[in-house]
Amino acid sequence: MPNLLAGKVGIISGALNEKSIAWKVAQKAHAEGARFVLTNAPLAMRMGEINALAEECNAPIIAADATSVEDLEKLFSGAQEQLGGKIDFVLHSIGMSPNIRKGKHYGELNYDWFQKTLDISALSLHKMLHVAEKQDALNEWGSVVALSYIAAQRAFLDYTDMSQAKAVLESIARSYGQRLGKQKKVRVNTVSQSPTKTTAGAGISGFDAFYDYADKLSPLGNAPAEACADYCISLFSDLTRYVTMQNLMHDGGFSTTGISEEMVEVLTKASS
Ligand SMILES: NC(=O)c1ccc[n+]([C@@H]2O[C@H](COP(=O)([O-])OP(=O)(O)OC[C@H]3O[C@@H](n4cnc5c(N)ncnc54)[C@H](O)[C@@H]3O)[C@@H](O)[C@H]2O)c1
Numbered sequence: 379m380p381n382l383l384a385g386k387v388g389i390i391s392g393a394l395n396e397k398s399i400a401w402k403v404a405q406k407a408h409a410e411g412a413r414f415v416l417t418n419a420p421l422a423m424r425m426g427e428i429n430a431l432a433e434e435c436n437a438p439i440i441a442a443d444a445t446s447v448e449d450l451e452k453l454f455s456g457a458q459e460q461l462g463g464k465i466d467f468v469l470h471s472i473g474m475s476p477n478i479r480k481g482k483h484y485g486e487l488n489y490d491w492f493q494k495t496l497d498i499s500a501l502s503l504h505k506m507l508h509v510a511e512k513q514d515a516l517n518e519w520g521s522v523v524a525l526s527y528i529a530a531q532r533a534f535l536d537y538t539d540m541s542q543a544k545a546v547l548e549s550i551a552r553s554y555g556q557r558l559g560k561q562k563k564v565r566v567n568t569v570s571q572s573p574t575k576t577t578a579g580a581g582i583s584g585f586d587a588f589y590d591y592a593d594k595l596s597p598l599g600n601a602p603a604e605a606c607a608d609y610c611i612s613l614f615s616d617l618t619r620y621v622t623m624q625n626l627m628h629d630g631g632f633s634t635t636g637i638s639e640e641m642v643e644v645l646t647k648a649s650s
Pocket residue numbers: 391392393394395397398399400418419422442443444445470471472473474498525526527570571572573574575576577578579580
């Protein structure tokens with residue numbers, strides 16, 4: 379169905395480079411007829427790659443550190459100004475852990491950094507929705523999607539404090555989903571995506587191994603970033619108006635598989 383987002387306007391965060399999930403969401407939203415503002419942290423902006431995407435999608439850019447309420451206020455008011463009205467969809471595609479960056483394992487986390495992880499990767503969704511509500515910036519039947527990972531439900535030690543961040547993120551989506559659903563019929567969901575080869579993904583120690591493991595376990599294989607973007611577009615569209623407060627698995631079947639033939643083969647070979 380073409381033009382699934384015709385007439386809709388939005389805010390897309392987190393497009394750092396071509397590999398970013400948000401980058402693909404922006405391209406697909408543009409192809410489906412949406413207009414939107416791109417946003418990222420001022421630091422990420424300096425790399426400059428976002429300019430090419432902005433040009434391709436004819437989208438203005440507004441820099442905002444997602445941990446700063448002041449920046450987010452400027453983002454939401456600026457977006458409404460540039461787009462000429464209230465916002466129909468928001469993509470939260472933001473994650474960063476200083477502990478992962480510095481290679482700290484779970485037993486030696488730096489607590490100041492832990493708080494930074496939570497602030498950037500989880501509370502930023504609360505701050506965004508807080509600002510959106512205060513400015514009455516969202517249209518009725520709007521849709522908010524944040525990206526998550528299954529480490530919110532299951533232990534993946536190398537994902538360290540991001541596991542807790544994702545659990546908080548999913549919980550915020552439920553609470554704000556209830557609040558904004560009642561107030562404005564706005565839905566809020568998280569999409570729990572397969573391991574994906576992006577800048578954030580590749581920063582996790584042992585990433586290649588758990589990418590391969592998930593790929594071998596999932597009957598459909600790991601979901602690529604493009605497919606994740608398609609799912610996000612469907613959630614922004616009017617076809618999913620009653621889906622809210624959900625953590626939606628987009629993982630090729632990983633989360634409900636016990637063991638697969640491929641894994642049996644690998645383990646049999648290893649033990650023989
Ligand atoms: N890559 C994976 O394996 C995977 C799997 C499941 C979920 N996710 C989630 O998908 C989302 C997008 O990540 P990605 O994989 O596309 O990687 P990415 O590195 O391309 O995107 C992460 C983005 O977060 C932005 N960011 C960091 N700090 C910020 C701040 N203070 N303010 C505003 N923006 C900030 C970065 O600039 C970057 O654009 C993240 O929430 C990530 O946790 C990724």
